[in-house]
Amino acid sequence: MLRLIARRLALGVLVALTxxxxxxxxxxxxxDLAVSIAGPQATQADVEIIRKAYxxxxxxxxxxxxxxxxxxxxxxxxxxxxxxxxxxLIQKRLPITLTLGLVGLSxxxxxxxxxxxxxxxxxxxxxxxxxxxxxxxxxAVPSFWLALILMIVLGLQLGILPISGTGTWQHFVMPxxxxxxxxxxxxxxxxxxxxxxxxxxxxxxxxxxxxxxRARIIFKHALRNAAIPVVSIAAVQLGFMLGGSIVIETVxxxxxxxxxxxxxxxxxxxxxxxxxVLVLAVxxxxxxxxxxxxxxxxxxxxxxx
Amino acid sequence: xxxxxxxxxxxxxxxxxxxxxxxxxxIGIAIxxxxxxxALVGNALVPQDPFTQDLGNRLKPPFWMxxxxxxxxxxxxxxxxxxxxxxxxxxxxxxxxxxxxVITSGLIGITLGVxxxxxxxxxxxxxLFAITTRLSIPVVxxxxxxxxxxxxxxxxxxxxxxxLLWDRFxxxxxxxxxxVRNHDYVSAAWCAGASMPHILIKEILPNIASHLAxxxxxxxxxxxxxxxxxxxxxxxxxxxxxxxxxxIAEGKDYMFFSPWVIMIPGVALAVLVLGxxxxxxxxxxxxxxxxxx
Numbered sequence: 001m002l003r004l005i006a007r008r009l010a011l012g013v014l015v016a017l018t019x020x021x022x023x024x025x026x027x028x029x030x031x032d033l034a035v036s037i038a039g040p041q042a043t044q045a046d047v048e049i050i051r052k053a054y055x056x057x058x059x060x061x062x063x064x065x066x067x068x069x070x071x072x073x074x075x076x077x078x079x080x081x082x083x084x085x086x087x088x089l090i091q092k093r094l095p096i097t098l099t100l101g102l103v104g105l106s107x108x109x110x111x112x113x114x115x116x117x118x119x120x121x122x123x124x125x126x127x128x129x130x131x132x133x134x135x136x137x138x139x140a141v142p143s144f145w146l147a148l149i150l151m152i153v154l155g156l157q158l159g160i161l162p163i164s165g166t167g168t169w170q171h172f173v174m175p176x177x178x179x180x181x182x183x184x185x186x187x188x189x190x191x192x193x194x195x196x197x198x199x200x201x202x203x204x205x206x207x208x209x210x211x212x213x214r215a216r217i218i219f220k221h222a223l224r225n226a227a228i229p230v231v232s233i234a235a236v237q238l239g240f241m242l243g244g245s246i247v248i249e250t251v252x253x254x255x256x257x258x259x260x261x262x263x264x265x266x267x268x269x270x271x272x273x274x275x276x277v278l279v280l281a282v283x284x285x286x287x288x289x290x291x292x293x294x295x296x297x298x299x300x301x302x303x304x305x
Numbered sequence: 306x307x308x309x310x311x312x313x314x315x316x317x318x319x320x321x322x323x324x325x326x327x328x329x330x331x332i333g334i335a336i337x338x339x340x341x342x343x344a345l346v347g348n349a350l351v352p353q354d355p356f357t358q359d360l361g362n363r364l365k366p367p368f369w370m371x372x373x374x375x376x377x378x379x380x381x382x383x384x385x386x387x388x389x390x391x392x393x394x395x396x397x398x399x400x401x402x403x404x405x406x407v408i409t410s411g412l413i414g415i416t417l418g419v420x421x422x423x424x425x426x427x428x429x430x431x432x433l434f435a436i437t438t439r440l441s442i443p444v445v446x447x448x449x450x451x452x453x454x455x456x457x458x459x460x461x462x463x464x465x466x467x468x469l470l471w472d473r474f475x476x477x478x479x480x481x482x483x484x485v486r487n488h489d490y491v492s493a494a495w496c497a498g499a500s501m502p503h504i505l506i507k508e509i510l511p512n513i514a515s516h517l518a519x520x521x522x523x524x525x526x527x528x529x530x531x532x533x534x535x536x537x538x539x540x541x542x543x544x545x546x547x548x549x550x551x552x553i554a555e556g557k558d559y560m561f562f563s564p565w566v567i568m569i570p571g572v573a574l575a576v577l578v579l580g581x582x583x584x585x586x587x588x589x590x591x592x593x594x595x596x597x598x
Contacts, residue, residue, distance in 0.1 A: 008309070011437065018438045026447060029454050136586075140579035142530050144537050145553055145571035148560055156561050236311045243443030247534050261446050262538065265453040273450050280443040288311045288441075 001296060008292050012285045016278075020071065023277040024064050027270035037080055037268055054080075067274070076275035081267040086275045090257060094279070096166060097249070097256035101242045103172050104179030109234060112184045116191025116230075117223065123196055131192070135185040143244075147178045147251040164253040175252045179245060183237045190233055194226035201225075228298045235291035239284035311440050312433065312476055326590045333583025340577050344397040353377070353387030355394040355547055360385050364563050379569055382552070383559055388566075391547035392573055398548045399529045399577060402463055406528035407521050409467025414474025415517060419505055421475070422482030432479060439472045445534060452540040462541050466528050477520050481513035488512075515592055522585030526578045533574055549574045 027033070034051040035042075042050075051057045055066070070077065076086035119131035154174060155163035161173055198204065199222050207217045246258030253259070257276055264272035348355065353376070362385040365374040373380065379388035421432025451465045485491065486509065494508050533550030535541030542548035544555075549570040556566030 011309075011434070014434070015438045015441055018434075019441055022438075022442065026450055027454065029451060136579060136582060137575070139582055140526070140575045142533050142537075142550070142553075142571065142574055142578075144534055144550075145567065145574065148553070148557060148567050149571070152560060152564055239441075244445055246443070246445050246449070247538065250538060258446070262449065265450050265540070268454070270454075277443060277446055277450070280446060281441045284441045284443070288309060291311070292309055 008289050019281040023274045027274050077271040079272050081269040086271050093257045093260045103176035105238050107180035108183040112187035116188045119192045120195030135188050139185040143178050144247050144251050150174045166255045175248050178248050198222040198226045232291040232295040235287045239287035242283050243280045329583045330587025333580045336580025340396050343393045344400045347393030351390045353390040355390040358384040395547045395549040402532045403525040403529045405463040406466040407525045410471040414471030415478045418475040418478025419482050422479040436475050444469050449540050457543045473520050481516045485512045519588045526581040
């Protein structure tokens with residue numbers, strides 16, 4: 001168990017370092033950064049001043065090691081646009097993205113667990129087919145479009161939720177619903193297939209033979225085993241959701257890390273872009289590590305090795 | 306040791322009874338065929354031009370609403386351009402991006418997956434590491450950053466998505482290659498003196514191709530949705546090209562008074578993606594009958 005965690009941790013660190021390198025190279029793709037920061041109206045002299053001021057005149061490898069060295073201790077440099085340190089900016093925006101992610105995941109689990117169980121217990125009935133149809137449609141609907149539809153219906157026509165912004169808890173409801181929808185199809189299908197498999201297994205037959213009640217069989221025995229992959233995948237899904245929240249945050253003008261990323265891409269604010277890519281990647285790496293550990297803890301068969 | 310959860314190959318799950326599954330497969334093929342036909346010959350059939358502006362006829366509603374303009378079946382957009390002509394042209398963009406992305410990402414992912422699955426050991430360690438790294442990169446953010454920094458354009462969107470969406474190809478190619486590499490026909494090919502490339506291309510690939518076809522449909526659907534999202538955020542296909550995502554973005558400012566400007570391209574997008582996914586599910590069910598031994 002400890003060996004497994006240690007190996008995964010080492011892998012995670014290595015992946016994080018690679019992502020760091022890629023994030024650095026990514027922002028150098030545009031060619032000359034000094035020109036893009038200076039903007040189209042700048043003179044050659046302005047560009048040279050900016051090149052010096054931002055240390056872009058140094059060789060690429062020097063810039064890279066300077067950046068990684070400081071990033072390791074949480075110093076991502078200064079934002080060019082916001083006149084604040086990148087670390088501060090991210091620290092201010094992170095709680096919003098994390099709240100959105102947790103709201104989205106909770107909603108997704110609240111909807112997909114019962115739906116998946118229901119579909120499995122009523123396998124091959126119209127209920128099962130209805131759930132399957134729902135997951136297929138859910139997979140096909142673009143999240144930004146669903147967001148706009150909710151704005152029209154819940155925001156304008158019913159007038160019960162604010163259309164965009166960050167102020168109150170109500171601002172998280174619509175983005176949370178949209179984000180949940182990105183995870184519901186996969187989680188529902190997984191719950192359904194896990195539950196079907198569990199209900200067909202030997203230990204359920206034994207439990208039936210012992211004369212246990214149906215509710216007890218379903219919730220105590222079958223669900224516990226069906227839930228193992230769902231719990232682990234849910235952690236991975238949360239990582240994807242945090243990374244994918246950029247579209248939803250932008251549509252709803254919710255000022256989280258994703259929105260920050262979008263703003264800084266539009267403003268050519270490359271220290272922020274680098275840092276946001278890295279932070280979201282580190283969250284994903286951490287959550288997949290958690291998923292693997294949870295999986296090992298919940299499933300005794302995986303504990304050795 | 307078990308593999309990381311995020312990398313485990315998706316298990317094929319059957320969808321309902323085979324009759325319903327077959328119906329879904331047929332519907333999916335029909336949807337994809339219709340969109341493909343629209344993309345290929347649609348603009349020859351629609352009399353209007355997708356780019357011609359007519360500011361006197363802005364935001365005319367489609368045929369089922371009042372105040373519709375004859376000749377503009379799906380109405381006109383905020384610049385008076387015919388919505389049907391733009392929608393049909395948009396099908397071309399969606400399909401083109403979907404197919405090109407799948408070709409690019411398929412080449413990368415299948416190469417990595419087959420090599421890792423066949424050789425194992427160090428090669429496989431590297432492939433696993435590459436997949437893990439790729440999965441931890443936030444796709445939308447990085448795609449936005451690349452397009453934002455390098456300038457928008459159809460080719461760049463395809464290249465970016467192709468470089469980002471190969472993970473599932475690699476995961477499935479790797480897992481299936483591992484299953485077939487020990488089969489008798491592979492050993493027989495060895496004994497017959499076949500070369501390594503010959504075995505990989507002539508023996509392994511054909512036997513995992515059906516699984517890869519399922520992945521291709523999933524990735525194509527994903528690529529189409531991502532292109533729409535990028536174009537919606539203004540960093541995908543540049544105007545005046547009528548990408549469906551861009552049409553939704555342009556209609557967004559008018560959606561509270563003329564909701565159909567976002568309804569029409571949004572429904573088109575959802576129906577196309579649903580169709581592609583139904584085809585994928587149909588293929589998967591066909592596979593279920595002859596699951597890997």
